[in-house]
Amino acid sequence: MCQSTRLPEGGCIDRSQPLNFVYNGKHYQGFRGDTVASALLANGIDIIGHSFKYRRPRGIMAAGVEEPNALIQVDANSARPQFSRKATQVLLYEGLVCNSTNGRPNVVAEPGGPLGNARGSRIPAGNGYRSFMAPNPLWPEPEQARHQATGFGCNPAEADPNSCDHLHHHVDVLVIGGGASGLSAARSAARSGARVMLVDEQESWGGHLLDSRTLLDASPPRAWIAAVIDELERSEAVTLLRRSTACGYYEHNFVAILERRDSHPEAPLPATRQRVHKVRTKQLILATGAVERPLVFANNDLPGCMLAGAVSAYINRYGVAPGHRLVLMASHDLAYQTALDWLEAGQELVAVVDPRPDADGELVRRVAARQVPVLKGHGVLEAQGRKRVKRVLVGRLSDDRQSIVGAPQRLSCDLVAVSGGYSPQVHLSCQAGNHPSWNQQVAGFVPGADPQDQHCIGAMAGDYDLADNLRAGLECGAIAARSAGYADNAEEPELPRCDSIAAGPAMAIFHLPHIKSTSRAPMQFVDFQSDETAADIERAAREGGEAIEHTKRHTLMGFGIDQSRLGNINGMAILAKARGQSIELAAASLLRAPYTPDGVVDPTGPRAETLFDPARFTAMHAWHLQQGAEFEDVGLWKRPWYFPRAGETMEQAVQRECLAVRNGVGILDNSSQDKIDIQGPDARAFLSRVHADAHLAPGSCHHGLMLNENGIVFDDSITSCINDHHLLMTTTGSTAGIQQWLESCHRREWPELQVYFTSVTEHWSTLTLSGPDSRKLLVELCDDTDLSADAFPFMTWKDARVAGVPARIFRISVTGELSFAIDVEANYGHYVWQQLFSAGKKYHLTPYGTEAMRVLRAEKGFAIAGQDTVGAASPFGPSLGRILDMNQPFDVIGNGAQGSYRGCTQLVGLRPEDSQMILPEGTRVMPAPTAPEPISKLGHVTASYYSASLGYSFALGLVKDGLSRLGETVYLSGTDGRMIAARISSPVFYDPEGERQYV
Numbered sequence: 001m002c003q004s005t006r007l008p009e010g011g012c013i014d015r016s017q018p019l020n021f022v023y024n025g026k027h028y029q030g031f032r033g034d035t036v037a038s039a040l041l042a043n044g045i046d047i048i049g050h051s052f053k054y055r056r057p058r059g060i061m062a063a064g065v066e067e068p069n070a071l072i073q074v075d076a077n078s079a080r081p082q083f084s085r086k087a088t089q090v091l092l093y094e095g096l097v098c099n100s101t102n103g104r105p106n107v108v109a110e111p112g113g114p115l116g117n118a119r120g121s122r123i124p125a126g127n128g129y130r131s132f133m134a135p136n137p138l139w140p141e142p143e144q145a146r147h148q149a150t151g152f153g154c155n156p157a158e159a160d161p162n163s164c165d166h167l168h169h170h171v172d173v174l175v176i177g178g179g180a181s182g183l184s185a186a187r188s189a190a191r192s193g194a195r196v197m198l199v200d201e202q203e204s205w206g207g208h209l210l211d212s213r214t215l216l217d218a219s220p221p222r223a224w225i226a227a228v229i230d231e232l233e234r235s236e237a238v239t240l241l242r243r244s245t246a247c248g249y250y251e252h253n254f255v256a257i258l259e260r261r262d263s264h265p266e267a268p269l270p271a272t273r274q275r276v277h278k279v280r281t282k283q284l285i286l287a288t289g290a291v292e293r294p295l296v297f298a299n300n301d302l303p304g305c306m307l308a309g310a311v312s313a314y315i316n317r318y319g320v321a322p323g324h325r326l327v328l329m330a331s332h333d334l335a336y337q338t339a340l341d342w343l344e345a346g347q348e349l350v351a352v353v354d355p356r357p358d359a360d361g362e363l364v365r366r367v368a369a370r371q372v373p374v375l376k377g378h379g380v381l382e383a384q385g386r387k388r389v390k391r392v393l394v395g396r397l398s399d400d401r402q403s404i405v406g407a408p409q410r411l412s413c414d415l416v417a418v419s420g421g422y423s424p425q426v427h428l429s430c431q432a433g434n435h436p437s438w439n440q441q442v443a444g445f446v447p448g449a450d451p452q453d454q455h456c457i458g459a460m461a462g463d464y465d466l467a468d469n470l471r472a473g474l475e476c477g478a479i480a481a482r483s484a485g486y487a488d489n490a491e492e493p494e495l496p497r498c499d500s501i502a503a504g505p506a507m508a509i510f511h512l513p514h515i516k517s518t519s520r521a522p523m524q525f526v527d528f529q530s531d532e533t534a535a536d537i538e539r540a541a542r543e544g545g546e547a548i549e550h551t552k553r554h555t556l557m558g559f560g561i562d563q564s565r566l567g568n569i570n571g572m573a574i575l576a577k578a579r580g581q582s583i584e585l586a587a588a589s590l591l592r593a594p595y596t597p598d599g600v601v602d603p604t605g606p607r608a609e610t611l612f613d614p615a616r617f618t619a620m621h622a623w624h625l626q627q628g629a630e631f632e633d634v635g636l637w638k639r640p641w642y643f644p645r646a647g648e649t650m651e652q653a654v655q656r657e658c659l660a661v662r663n664g665v666g667i668l669d670n671s672s673q674d675k676i677d678i679q680g681p682d683a684r685a686f687l688s689r690v691h692a693d694a695h696l697a698p699g700s701c702h703h704g705l706m707l708n709e710n711g712i713v714f715d716d717s718i719t720s721c722i723n724d725h726h727l728l729m730t731t732t733g734s735t736a737g738i739q740q741w742l743e744s745c746h747r748r749e750w751p752e753l754q755v756y757f758t759s760v761t762e763h764w765s766t767l768t769l770s771g772p773d774s775r776k777l778l779v780e781l782c783d784d785t786d787l788s789a790d791a792f793p794f795m796t797w798k799d800a801r802v803a804g805v806p807a808r809i810f811r812i813s814v815t816g817e818l819s820f821a822i823d824v825e826a827n828y829g830h831y832v833w834q835q836l837f838s839a840g841k842k843y844h845l846t847p848y849g850t851e852a853m854r855v856l857r858a859e860k861g862f863a864i865a866g867q868d869t870v871g872a873a874s875p876f877g878p879s880l881g882r883i884l885d886m887n888q889p890f891d892v893i894g895n896g897a898q899g900s901y902r903g904c905t906q907l908v909g910l911r912p913e914d915s916q917m918i919l920p921e922g923t924r925v926m927p928a929p930t931a932p933e934p935i936s937k938l939g940h941v942t943a944s945y946y947s948a949s950l951g952y953s954f955a956l957g958l959v960k961d962g963l964s965r966l967g968e969t970v971y972l973s974g975t976d977g978r979m980i981a982a983r984i985s986s987p988v989f990y991d992p993e994g995e996r997q998y999v
Helices: 036-042 112-122 140-150 180-191 207-211 221-233 308-316 333-344 362-369 427-431 466-483 534-542 548-555 568-578 621-626 650-663 683-690 735-748 774-781 826-839 850-859
Strands: 014-023 026-032 071-074 096-100 164-176 196-199 238-241 244-250 254-260 274-286 290-292 305-307 325-330 348-354 374-376 378-384 391-397 404-412 415-419 422-424 437-439 444-446 454-456 525-527 630-634 637-642 666-669 675-679 701-707 713-723 726-731 756-759 764-770 797-802 805-810 819-825 905-912 924-926 939-947 952-960 969-973 979-985
Touching: 014 036, 026 036, 164 180, 164 466, 180 196, 180 207, 180 221, 180 274, 180 466, 207 221, 207 308, 221 238, 244 427, 274 466, 290 308, 305 308, 308 325, 308 333, 308 415, 325 333, 325 378, 333 348, 333 362, 333 415, 348 378, 348 404, 362 374, 378 404, 378 415, 422 444, 454 466, 525 534, 525 568, 534 548, 534 568, 548 568, 621 826, 637 650, 637 850, 650 666, 650 850, 650 939, 666 826, 675 683, 675 735, 683 726, 683 735, 735 756, 764 774, 764 826, 774 819, 774 826, 805 826, 819 826, 850 939, 850 952, 905 939
Parallel strands: 014 096, 164 196, 164 274, 196 238, 274 454, 305 415, 325 348, 325 415, 348 374
Antiparallel strands: 014 026, 071 096, 244 254, 254 274, 290 422, 378 391, 391 404, 437 444, 630 637, 666 764, 675 726, 675 756, 701 713, 713 726, 764 819, 797 805, 805 819, 905 952, 905 979, 924 939, 924 969, 939 952, 969 979
């Protein structure tokens, strides 16, 4: 098969091993060591896809992670295609099948490009904020068409059979970046005896050394790289991770790393497709390098417009010349190496265009000595062509580089290589809160002050000299090892000899002028993935985008999967110019994790399918299953909802369970109710500031409310005093949320208090006996404790032995009946449960579920925080103020907000005139059956049930000034649209004096 642009020799590929692959249904060939991108270029593929918004043809632009255009989908024809990946990062293998991610009917015949050019002015920046407003009925079809036009790839039809696992590491020195400075730092730290981990995202070690013709010790750099890696592999204290991307950098030097373990399907398939490494390191060395920055000019997105460094990479690493006639535009000396590489490959170099009028570095002179025209003080103002570059317009720049002087000249070419300097890869540093600062000398943002134990070296720090990078890596590795507690290395590695190049000053230029204004000139792209242009940024500035964050959201710049690695600095410079500022004054936006996009399965790891949302079971779960219980999810817990007998409906089962509790004895598995153990010398003092329970004596319990700063109820709980320094809080809300709130208050408001919080929900099984016969049953299994009303009053607790098992028994009730909550260690829960049923046969002991519990508590008017307090501004609204104790020596959180909330909604009872009608929960309460719009709303229904004990249906609701409206008739809308009349009553329907729970 013909590889039209493959050079006859050169590169790091293995030409003895050809590889066949399929791209967009056609068969091609590459070599071992190729990426999909290099193989496509070798086969003369110009168009790799189409742009997001304007559907313009796009080609390969870069050679690494910064590539914005070349998105492909591997195994796209299968039922389980992989997510879109960059062709520059997919290693070629035999039989690979891939497709471009867009293009209709195909990537070459896509008609969207010309249409996109025509409609470009009609889809300006911020269009998304103005679209789909009105008229509403006309938008669904255009919106669907727009979504189809902008999609990338296809979704899998089957579940992914591959898996991903997680691995934890603790190391002394973590080095991210396997280039020259990273390798030097890792070797230096390893020789000190430190535990070192070296990470790089590429298939091969060496970074940009593999893309250049630089000699180390008079030999190709691959020899030095192999020697360093061999030394590191022989060290037991060193871990090497190739094909691994450091995705995120977090507090306390915690780094998340994604390893791609199946990147080469010809190798034995690993047990897991990908692995997430969670690394905690004492010292972190960031050697992530820099990416080349393009220049902004008209039609700079045409296929054939590439980064200068990428052209060198494809020549030197893959033996591919991505064209035949090259025009190079560069604003610094280092890019002239691309011109020399191009000439060494035997290709025609049309001209070098340099915006600097006085460029005179060593590499500039070398190129000029090869009889190549060097147009100093000039710039490429426009690329021309339809599906590939055919020619460029070059003009002389004015002294301020804001306009073109004279008539531009036209140069015929099929490849434009551009370089506007380098942008240090500060992504990981930013994720840890390190704000980058502008460095005028390197014309880029470099890391600022290090907030953690991290070191930034090499090109990331703005140093692009190879000899300096090797030396900085050696010194930094020794410093990091010393900071981690290791002595200086006994044998300092020798630095390889390499030539330093005397480079002249670079020019900080970002946007080339055109003979037309920015808005009238052909599109000048800044963000290639999101199709954002210089005109878009200027428009955003005119519409109030003062900061880069405003502009990014107005234009979507930087929202692509490449995080605008190529265009971010250019966009900031154009914005600064539009605002009349210098880029030094522009604050760089902090970059977020992940460093590169990954599949959704990766962070979940083994926690997928049934493990993604794991269920939690109480000790009695097996017994509940045997009894045919129906379950409901309460958080992660599986709680018995009701226990139906043969032929019973849910309503019949719940009514039977309620009657059993009211007339005999019932038992509830309440083990999943959240419990927080609070201990410490200041436990009581702390709780009095958040819960108003300071007057608890040992052995007593208290029902209290927890308020936020606005005085709004967000939890009610029962706190039991074990001793003066030990409290147990049983909450109705989420343990994690309540405990987080308590710890936040402790850490933020009163860090001086000695108090500690531990969730003990899983430690205890809670078996709650309720009903008139509950004491009789418990006495039979608890002969060492006096359970009489005088010896064991309501809202107290005791240590006891139940069925021979140590237990805590609490006289608390959520049903309004005589109740005992028995806490035993979870391992004994099932045993005690069985013993209770054995002794309870004579009392017809009946299990009841959460639904019956809700009916029983509603009959007593007990409010549930979060259900019966929704919409209430304060505890005085749902009539819970009676359980508040604000007379504390220290102000309680939320107390200051109470005064302004008197007269708000209050919890009341509602009795429908139709005694069998169950009011829909959430229904609005209105003063009259009909009223002019807008209808005045008095409140809403919070809970509604039918009571077998009462013989009629009832409801609880929050009604404005409800307690002053007792006896009034209000109206509610039924599910069938008719109005239902109901009478406001007391919220307590059953045993209003509360005598049954005190016996």
